[in-house]
Every structure is written in structure tokens, then in C-alpha cells.
Amino acid sequence: MAMPVDSTAQEFVRLKFCPDCGYRLEGLATDGRCPECGAQYTSQDIVLYGWKERVDKVSMIFGLGTSVCGAVGLIIGGVIIMMAPGSDQIGWLIVIIGIIVLGTTIWRWYRINEAIGESAGPWQLRLVPRGYALRYGPGTAKLTDWGPKMTVRFESSIDGFCAIHIAHELNVASWKLSLSAVPVEKARIFVQADLENLKPVIERVAMWLGSRARRPNYRQIVIQSKLEHFGAK
Numbered sequence: 001m002a003m004p005v006d007s008t009a010q011e012f013v014r015l016k017f018c019p020d021c022g023y024r025l026e027g028l029a030t031d032g033r034c035p036e037c038g039a040q041y042t043s044q045d046i047v048l049y050g051w052k053e054r055v056d057k058v059s060m061i062f063g064l065g066t067s068v069c070g071a072v073g074l075i076i077g078g079v080i081i082m083m084a085p086g087s088d089q090i091g092w093l094i095v096i097i098g099i100i101v102l103g104t105t106i107w108r109w110y111r112i113n114e115a116i117g118e119s120a121g122p123w124q125l126r127l128v129p130r131g132y133a134l135r136y137g138p139g140t141a142k143l144t145d146w147g148p149k150m151t152v153r154f155e156s157s158i159d160g161f162c163a164i165h166i167a168h169e170l171n172v173a174s175w176k177l178s179l180s181a182v183p184v185e186k187a188r189i190f191v192q193a194d195l196e197n198l199k200p201v202i203e204r205v206a207m208w209l210g211s212r213a214r215r216p217n218y219r220q221i222v223i224q225s226k227l228e229h230f231g232a233k
């Protein structure tokens, strides 16, 4: 077999340990089954190890508190308008908008609490053609399929670390801004790697996402400009 041109990058992507049981795979075929546990692996699989970020509770609570204040303000304002002499339907409309804002805020609170409930620590992130999975602790990981609305974002966040965000984009554009923060938090992981090593990962993930979109589309993978300087640190 011919040696790959960029051997450093190829070496970074190649599986060194069985993602399920941790058995050393070095020296074995790039595609096959783990001799220890029988798990199937392929040369296309990417398994990264890192740390899941703790959810920033203070900023979350501040954001939710602002939403609650806005919703309550709308409801009170709507009621005051309704009580005013000769008022139209506008008071009702404002009250309904306030109730919707309050409802979505409560739903976000529920989702954020779910994310906080997961313990921070060493995590495994699997990026394979069939989907992605996060795993904490030993055992197998259940893959989530790459949807056509999937976004993967690579970003340098702390010195020496790259943050990878995976999120489902919501269909309703106006909701995206307020609701996308929760699934992003749930699938955010820090991996110790430099830009050169991450290039083959980014290229492969872009390829998988592109092949699953309705038309080939590489916009779904966003590499923040900050990452340009990542390798220079």
C-alpha cells in the first residue's frame, strides 16, 4: 500500500484504539473488527477524545430571566391595554405573544436543565459517515444520523483546544436564534488538536454532510475565522 501524501494528517484520523473497548488497534487492518470486543470499525471513522464543556449556568439564567421579564411585561401591558376604554383586539394579541414567549422560555429551561444534568469529564466524539455520537464512560455509543439540516462548527476556544459544536438547524428561521443554543450546548466538545491535524476531520465531515444534503452543500460546515490562528499558538 502506498504511503499517503500527508502522513501526519492521516495518522491523526486513523483509529488507534477501539472506540468501544479501548483495545489497541495499531498494526491491525484499517477496516475490520476489534479482536477484543468484535466492534466493527472502518478507515472512514473518526474518533476524537476531549472534554465536554460545562454549561455556563450564570449566562443561561440571565438569558432566561430576561425572557421571563419580557413575557410578563407583554402580558401585563396587554391586560392594561384591554382594560383601557375603547380598546381594540390589540391587547389580546399582546397577551397571546407574551404567553408564547413565556411558553418557549419554560421549554428552554427544561432543555437546559437536561444539558446541565450531564456530567462534565472526558468525552469521546465519534464522527462517522453514518452519523455522530457522544460518549462518556465505557461501552457503545448510539449514532445520530446526519440530517440535511445539520451544522458542524469548529472553533478555537481555549488555548490548545478546538471546540466542535453539532446542532440541528430548526426549520423556522425566526426561532433558530432563541432555540439553537440548547442542542449546541448538548453536543459541544473540546478536543486537543491543532488546525493542521483537524483539516482531514473537517474535510471528511463536510463530505458526509454534503452527500446527505438535498444538493451538495458545503455551507453546513462552518469553520470560524478564529481557527485560522489556531495552529500558530
Ligand SMILES: [Zn+2]
Pocket: 018, 019, 020, 021, 022, 023, 034, 035, 036, 037, 038, 039
Ligand atoms: Zn473493542
